[in-house]
Amino acid sequence: MVTIGLIGIGGVGPEFMPQIPWSLEHFNPELLQQNPRLVYVESESETDHYAGHEVMSLDDFKALPPEETCFNVGIADGSARKHLSEELESHGFGLLGIYHSRSQCLAHTPPGPGILLGRAGISVNSTVGRSLLVLGASLIGQNCALGDYVTIGSQVCIEHTHVGDFAQVWNGAIVTPGTADKPRRIGQGAIIGMGAYIDEDVPDGAVMVGNPSRELRRNPVS
Amino acid sequence: MIVLGILGTGIAARTAMHTATHSLQLAHPGTDDEGFQVVFVSQKPGTSTLGGHDIMSAAEFCALEAETKYFNPAIADSRHRKQAATLMLHQGVSPLSLSDPSTLILPDVTMEPGWLLPYLNTLNSNVRIGKYFHAGVSTTVSHHNEIGDYVTFGHRVACSGNAIIEDHVTICTGAMVMQGKPDKPTRIGEGAVIHANAIVIGDVVPGAHMAGNPAKPVDPIQLFGGEPW
Known part of the structure; x- marks a missing residue:
């Protein structure tokens, strides 16, 4: 029996779980034909069922046969997504992308594995790395290049922007677009706070908040 | 006839109007669109119709003869919304979610x-x-x-x-x-x-x-x- 596990029952997991059947129908019809069961994976859960789905511990999930098991990580923190997805992939589990039924992906090259695309759009001529997470009502406009494990909140519109690995752009942040020959750059591991207004390039590891934005602190970039 | 009174005539009420038919069909599946009537309820005098729907006073709406009567208080101000909803509940009209x-x-x-x-x-x-x-x-x-x-x-x-x-x-x-x-x-x-x-x-x-x-x-x-x- 094929099992699809979504890790995390915090915020992101329950948002994407109801979208899995639609996503399978359009992107992995061969999996849908095998009538997979959908489970949450969460080690510290107090219940064994959540919103109509079984909740498994990570250890139980790892004991499943890898060739019949797919997963994705519904955690907003990019490093946690990297840690968990690399560990499970090393056991042979497949990383499955999940698309919202009202999402649209016109990316120039196919997005990296493990995308979690909410009610959002990715426009033409953009490239997307591994395990991107986009929440609702966002738009990745044209000529964007997103690194691996990037997190984009809701109501974010970016265009002509390069986003480094592990960067997070939170709800309603405004990033003024660069130009085709000089894209706006958001550094590796940078965090753009909710509603921040960014009109300059953001250095690696910077935490930017406010309107006009100021640098709250600089996190070390590994 | 199933009647829905949208309380107010402002921007919220006009937005509510677009959702009215869909919501009435959810509440009464199988009923034809002809079986529904949607009206605005407002205390303010002025034009008698808005976007093809009648505007009534609260007294006229409460006196209206109908099989089922619903209201939705589409008023952005929460105190006025509460006032309007309380008034309608006292008149025995039930709320409809839109x-x-x-x-x-x-x-x-x-x-x-x-x-x-x-x-x-x-x-x-x-x-x-x-x-x-x-x-x-x-x-x-x-x-x-x-x-x-x-x-x-x-x-x-x-x-x-x-x-x-x-x-x-x-x-x-x-x-x-x-x-x-x-x-x-x-x-x-x-x-x-x-x-x-x-x-x-x-x-x-x-x-x-x-x-x-x-x-x-x-x-x-x-x-x-x-x-x-």
């Missing part, structure tokens, strides 16, 4: 009746919402939120996870509430007003007016040169 087909409600959402959810709203899992909740266009209510009675959201409001929004709170267009922690949720006190595009990063005391990014308390009289509400 939602657009594009609105997405995920599992584990409990809502009291009388809401208005126009286009492109998203309610994530594990949300509890009180009566007569009123949202604008394209709002997002994230996980583990508790929203009280008569709460009003403007357009593009995003309410992140683990927040408690008490009764009569108004969150204006583009404003956002930052997420709390499961053991310490962000709390917006009763009757607080979060002004447009404000970013709330902590608890808000009851009745406060907050503006800016990050949101700070403001004096509404100074801000608007008069009593705004």
